[in-house]
Amino acid sequence: MALRPTLDFLLYDWLDAPSLQQRERFADHSRETFDAVLDTCERIAREKYAPFNRTVDTQEPQFDGEKVVLPQATHDAHKAFVESGMLSAAQDYDIGGMQLPYTLQAAANSFFAMASVSIGSNMLTSGNANLLMVHGTEMQKDVFARNEFSGRWAGTMCLSEPQAGSSLSDVATRAVPDGPDFQSDPLGPRYRLTGNKMWISSGDHELTENIVHIVLAKIPDENGKLIPGTRGISLFIVPKKMVDSKGQLTGERNDVALAGLNHKLGWRGTTNTLLNFGEGKYQPQGKGGAIGYLVGQPGKGLHCMFHMMNEARIGVGLAATMLGMAGYQASLEYAKNRPQGRPVGPGGKDAAKAQIRIIEHADVRRMLLAQKSYCEGALALELYCARLVDEQRTGTAQAADEARLLLEVLTPIAKSWPSEWCLEANSLAIQVHGGYGYTRDFPVEQYWRDNRLNMIHEGTHGIQGMDLLGRKVLMEEGRGLQLLAARIKATRERAAQVPELAQHAQALGQALQQVTSATQAAWATGQPTDALANAVPYMQAFGHTVLAWIWLDVALAALRADATKSVASTAGQLGAARYFYHYELPKIGAWLNVVESRDLTCASLPEDAF
Missing domain, CATH: 1.20.140.10 (Butyryl-CoA Dehydrogenase, subunit A, domain 3)
Known part of the structure; x- marks a missing residue:
């Protein structure tokens, strides 16, 4: 893999990752420890992931009636990843972490994603555990998050449902208190869940001894009805296998059943599942309904x-x-x-x-x-x-x-x-x-x-576009957008003093001005239907402007580091930046035209005209 030189440049010459060592949390680290982590992950990815990328594509997960069967290569890769310590790389020493900067963890994980994203790097397990470290009780952190960080257990995220998809307000999975003493369980307020979850990545497998599902469900009101919208959504820990307060398996299955595997276009090495909660196949503690432990406050699940x-x-x-x-x-x-x-x-092609x-x-x-x-x-x-x-x-x-x-x-x-x-x-x-x-x-x-x-x-892409234009650029009276504009301005001012980059700096300034103007015009009527009709073109233009800024900043770093880098490498970075400014950034005009004019061509076309 020819990835390492690019990573080294971005980490050390551009982002100045070694400066993080001056902070107390990272004081034990050095460039040598950073390099050692990258070396280890590069080796594991090369030996355990890359050779089997085609294997996991052709040997899809199979359910044999009792368990999900994965290729041996997936088990070997998972074992090597767990032993590397990367699941808890950025966590505190006292829970088995390395207190590495997240910047280094992300860089190291890039090796696994490039070698075989389908085998995976346990993104959901670490994300699940990180959520519990912020919102869980001390007992939930000790029992669930620690066992996920160690690689003993895996984690999932259960949001989508067959009838709801990305519309979380339509979640129909129910959670009811498990008896009058539901508040007394040491693992958290105990509920019984019933419902179905769809598109659950790594929802069932035998890579770990247990799977910790993080599940969105609604707690009914006093009349037994689900509260419409997102207000009633709460969050629950639902383990595949029941555990005690010491983190030991009790030998009992929770009422979570695999209903089927989804057969996908790609990313076939990772199981993707339909899960049934509370269908009665299993009877934890003598009755049906999947046992779940409330995380945070009721109604605050999202x-x-x-x-x-x-x-x-x-x-x-x-x-x-x-x-x-x-x-x-x-x-x-x-x-x-x-x-x-x-x-x-001059005379055309010479076949000789x-x-x-x-x-x-x-x-x-x-x-x-x-x-x-x-x-x-x-x-x-x-x-x-x-x-x-x-x-x-x-x-x-x-x-x-x-x-x-x-x-x-x-x-x-x-x-x-x-x-x-x-x-x-x-x-x-x-x-x-x-x-x-x-x-x-x-x-x-x-x-x-x-x-x-x-x-x-x-x-989805459309959801991200609406999130950006409908929420993120408006939040806190637009302060986030102002902060980004200030950082772009600082890069432009430095680049304007460099002859090779001055023209790019000017083009970036014009692009930012276009994005700012389009943002204001989109919301000129104050009507979300007007503004968000072209949220994706807005996001495309916004993204291209951000990437133009990133490339200009990278180009500045390439010129600063020129004395210690190869001429070919510097030429490649400057060439890529030039390409982006000449071929890509000009595209934003067409995207922003429909945003700025609040063009409703797509939104207003009658259904029967399609």
């Missing part, structure tokens, strides 16, 4: 769950990025070695001359450079967001507050932009391969299939 959802969205963005990167590396290698065609001279490699054709270079600009730019964005997480956790009060707001604004972009444009990179990788790319003899078709999921799960 508030708690968003902690996990936002973390998962950045994880999805990183997965999409690395699938794009895998395709880019594969198509680059192919283009360097595939002879085809001849150069065009030897064939040239396809990387020498201008259009192939265009496709490669597009992939490079999408994927390396997206990786920089994801690591920047990870750096904001560290700032939120360990910075000064002002720095932490600013990081929080910037993350709110950038999270929809960190999820959606790579899931769209790194998917496009995968499509270009197939195109570079030509007909061979459309066969299963080469890996690029699988990368595309795996990546196609990322525009859908953890909030």
Whole structure:
């Protein structure tokens, strides 16, 4: 994998990750420990993940009537990942963590996502445990989160339902108090859940001895009716197997049953399930209904769950990025070695001359450079967001507050932009391969299939667009957007003093002005139906502007580090930035035109006209 030089540059030359060592939480670390973590994860990914990416695609999970069967390679990879300590890498020492910066954890996880995203890197397990560390009781942290961080148990996120999909206000799973003493259970207020959950990744498997489901359900009112909307939604811990207050299995199954496996276009190595809660197949403590322990306060389930959802969205963005990167590396290698065609001279092509490699054709270079600009730019964005997480956790009060707001604004972009444009990179990788790319003899078709999921799960593209334009740019009177604009301005001012980048700085300023103007125009009538009709084009333009800023900042770092870097590497970064400014940033005009004019072509077309 030719990923390491890019990671090293972004971590050390651009984000200055070693400066985090000056903070008390990370004082035990050094560049050497950071490198050792990256070396270990790169080796595990190379030995346990990459060789089996095709295996887990062709040997899909199977349910034998009692358990879900996965290839041995998945068990081996999971074991190696757990033993690396990466599940709890950013956690405190006293719960078995390494107190690494989240920036390093995200960078290290990129190796696994690139080697085989389908085998997975336990994103939901760590997200589940992190949620409990914030919102759970001390007992819930000790019993559930610690066992997830150790890799002994796995975790899921159970939101969607067959009839509701992404519409969480329509959740119908019920949770009722389990008897008059339901408040006295040491693991938390005990409820009985009934309902169905759909699209649950890793919802059933034998990789760990237990699975901890985090489940959204509604507590009925005093009349036994579910409260409409999201107000009644609460959050519950529902273990697959019952446990005691010491974290030991009791030998009893909870009333959670696998109803079926979903057979997917890609990402086939990870089980995706339909789960039935409380169907009566199992009878924990003598009666039906899945036992769940309340997390946080009743009716505050979505508030708690968003902690996990936002973390998962950045994880999805990183997965999409690395699938794009895998395709880019594969198509680059192919283009360097595939002879085809001849150069065009003044008199046309000379058939007597030897064939040239396809990387020498201008259009192939265009496709490669597009992939490079999408994927390396997206990786920089994801690591920047990870750096904001560290700032939120360990910075000064002002720095932490600013990081929080910037993350709110950038999270929809960190999820959606790579899931769209790194998917496009995968499509270009197939195109570079030509007909061979459309066969299963080469890996690029699988990368595309795996990546196609990322525009859908953890909030679809449309949901991310509405979240960005409908909430994030407006929250706290637009302060998050103002903070982002200030950081963009600071980069522009530095770049304006550099002859190679001055033109880019000017273009970025114009793009930011267009986005700001379109934001105001979209909400000019104050009507959400007007503003949000073109939320996705808005998000595309916003994302392209953010990526243009990221590339300009990266280009500045490349020029600063020029004395210690190879000429080819610097030329590649500057070339990718130039490509993005010449070929990609100009696209925002068309997107913002429909936003600014509040064009209702799509929203107003009568149904029968379709």
